[in-house]
Amino acid sequence: MAQFIDRRLNGKNKSAVNRQRFLRRHKEKIKESVADAVNRRSITNTDTGEDVSIPAKDIKEPLFHQGKGGLKERVHPGNDQFITGDKIERPKGGGQGGGAGEGDASPDGEGEDEFVFQISKDEYLDILFEDLELPNLEKNQINRITEWKSHRAGYQTAGVPSNIAIVRSLQQSLARRTAMNAGKKRLVNELEEELERIKNSEPAQLLEEKRIKAEIQELRDKINRVPFIDTFDLRFKNYEKRPIPSSQAVMFCLMDVSGSMDQATKDIAKRFYVLLYLFLTRTYENVDVVFIRHHTQAKEVDEHEFFYSQETGGTIVSSALKLMDDIVKERYPLDQWNIYAAQASDGDNWADDSPRCRELLVERLLPSCQYYSYIEITKRSHQTLWHEYEKLASGFDNFAMKNIRSVEDIFPVFRELFKKETA
Numbered sequence: 001m002a003q004f005i006d007r008r009l010n011g012k013n014k015s016a017v018n019r020q021r022f023l024r025r026h027k028e029k030i031k032e033s034v035a036d037a038v039n040r041r042s043i044t045n046t047d048t049g050e051d052v053s054i055p056a057k058d059i060k061e062p063l064f065h066q067g068k069g070g071l072k073e074r075v076h077p078g079n080d081q082f083i084t085g086d087k088i089e090r091p092k093g094g095g096q097g098g099g100a101g102e103g104d105a106s107p108d109g110e111g112e113d114e115f116v117f118q119i120s121k122d123e124y125l126d127i128l129f130e131d132l133e134l135p136n137l138e139k140n141q142i143n144r145i146t147e148w149k150s151h152r153a154g155y156q157t158a159g160v161p162s163n164i165a166i167v168r169s170l171q172q173s174l175a176r177r178t179a180m181n182a183g184k185k186r187l188v189n190e191l192e193e194e195l196e197r198i199k200n201s202e203p204a205q206l207l208e209e210k211r212i213k214a215e216i217q218e219l220r221d222k223i224n225r226v227p228f229i230d231t232f233d234l235r236f237k238n239y240e241k242r243p244i245p246s247s248q249a250v251m252f253c254l255m256d257v258s259g260s261m262d263q264a265t266k267d268i269a270k271r272f273y274v275l276l277y278l279f280l281t282r283t284y285e286n287v288d289v290v291f292i293r294h295h296t297q298a299k300e301v302d303e304h305e306f307f308y309s310q311e312t313g314g315t316i317v318s319s320a321l322k323l324m325d326d327i328v329k330e331r332y333p334l335d336q337w338n339i340y341a342a343q344a345s346d347g348d349n350w351a352d353d354s355p356r357c358r359e360l361l362v363e364r365l366l367p368s369c370q371y372y373s374y375i376e377i378t379k380r381s382h383q384t385l386w387h388e389y390e391k392l393a394s395g396f397d398n399f400a401m402k403n404i405r406s407v408e409d410i411f412p413v414f415r416e417l418f419k420k421e422t423a
Contacts, residue, residue: 132279132418134249134340135371135398150239159236172233180226184219191216249338249370250288251280252324255306256345258295258315265377268404269344270307272375275414276342277303290327294320300327317349317385321360334368341365342417344375347383354384358391366396373417374401 082088155168195212253273257266280287291306292298295313298320320343328339349357366372376386382403392399402413 132283132415133420134251134280134284134338134418151242153238153240155235156238157232157235159238163237163239165235165237168235169229169233172235173229176230176233177226177228181223184223188216188219188223191219248286248288248336249284249340250290250332251276252290252292252327252339252341253277253306254292254294254298254320254324254341254343256295256315256317256320256348257293257309257312258348259312260315260348261312261346261377265346268377268407268410269375271407271410272344272404272414273307273342275410279414279418288332290324292320292323294323298323315349316353317345318353318356318360321357321365325360325364328365328368338370339368340370341372342375343373344377345385346378347376347385349383349385351384354388357385358388361389361392361399366392366399369398372396372399374399375404375413375417376401377404379405 155165191212195209195216198209198212253276255269255273261269277289280289289303291301291303293301293306293309293311294317295311296316296319297313300323301309324341328334332339361372374389376382386401386403389399389401393401400417402417404410404413
């Protein structure tokens with residue numbers, strides 16, 4: 001009776017190596033599905049993975065087959081209804097989508113559903129924030145952001161097949177076979193010398209010659225039974241994450257909660273800030289995030305109040321900019337911190353306050369900021385605040401402004417604002 005022992009590190013019917021290979025092969029389709037999922041999700045639903053759908057035609061494997069042409073007769077397994085020459089009626093409802101279902105019908109009435117699989121929360125966030133970074137991040141005197149980089153750290157006896165160290169495994173195999181067979185080979189050499197001596201002696205020692213040959217053959221059989229490589233020989237490359245020098249940064253989130261911001265507009269702004277908050281906490285450690293809500297007055301709030309408070313009022317945008325400037329001067333020295341800001345508004349503001357906002361940016365904030373982004377959420381024509389900020393776009397490389405018209409624009413705008421310079 002033969003016994004098979006499964007020594008794989010992955011559980012039954014699971015393969016992390018094959019899963020990662022699949023994710024790499026269909027990366028573009030998965031990224032498209034993840035981007036669509038961002039728009040469907042609630043702003044509070046960030047702790048789960050995602051179901052990803054890939055059209056069946058995009059995962060078909062290439063294959064070799066005979067070309068068309070010629071006369072062929074084939075016997076298909078399971079055919080118990082038709083013979084050569086029978087004509088098969090096309091299934092009803094196929095071809096033009098005449099059925100009652102919502103799916104797409106193929107011309108011959110047959111088809112395949114889309115391939116759906118589940119990605120974990122970590123895989124979802126890794127794909128979501130791939131190729132993103134805080135722009136213009138500079139080294140400062142005090143380093144608190146911990147960034148990690150993988151380094152080789154010797155070898156280990158367990159790991160995934162993709163990390164196997166072939167040369168080191170063969171060295172281990174050679175050492176094991178040498179240790180196990182050295183004594184037997186030495187004994188074989190001694191017996192062969194004894195056998196040679198007996199062959200040149202009197203014929204009376206033929207029985208002894210037969211015994212020695214049997215011992216030599218037995219020893220050689222034992223040597224041949226030693227496997228060339230065993231699971232004990234396998235060595236895998238080991239990697240460890242080491243902290244690398246980086247910089248500390250603070251991100252100011254400025255959100256307009258005035259009466260002109262209806263619930264749909266506020267929901268879009270909150271979705272954008274949820275993405276930004278996830279990106280910062282996922283990619284960097286110890287990044288400070290300062291939340292500021294404003295209407296006629298600005299107030300620094302915590303994360304919960306920022307996303308869930310119902311407070312509203314008129315609109316004076318400069319109040320948020322002044323508060324940000326005061327907080328920077330009080331808590332974040334410029335020689336130690338990288339200053340970032342993301343402002344979201346519908347652009348509606350008092351007419352005489354918009355020029356004041358531009359002056360605050362030019363004189364106080366932009367000279368001290370590594371990067372300042374303004375997002376205007378409106379389907380209508382741009383408001384006075386947008387027209388004032390447009391005057392800054394050409395004069396400051398660290399200033400960016402984008403327009404979001406619907407939920408579908410959130411993720412593309414977010415990626416454009418924070419994409420890596422080398423990407």
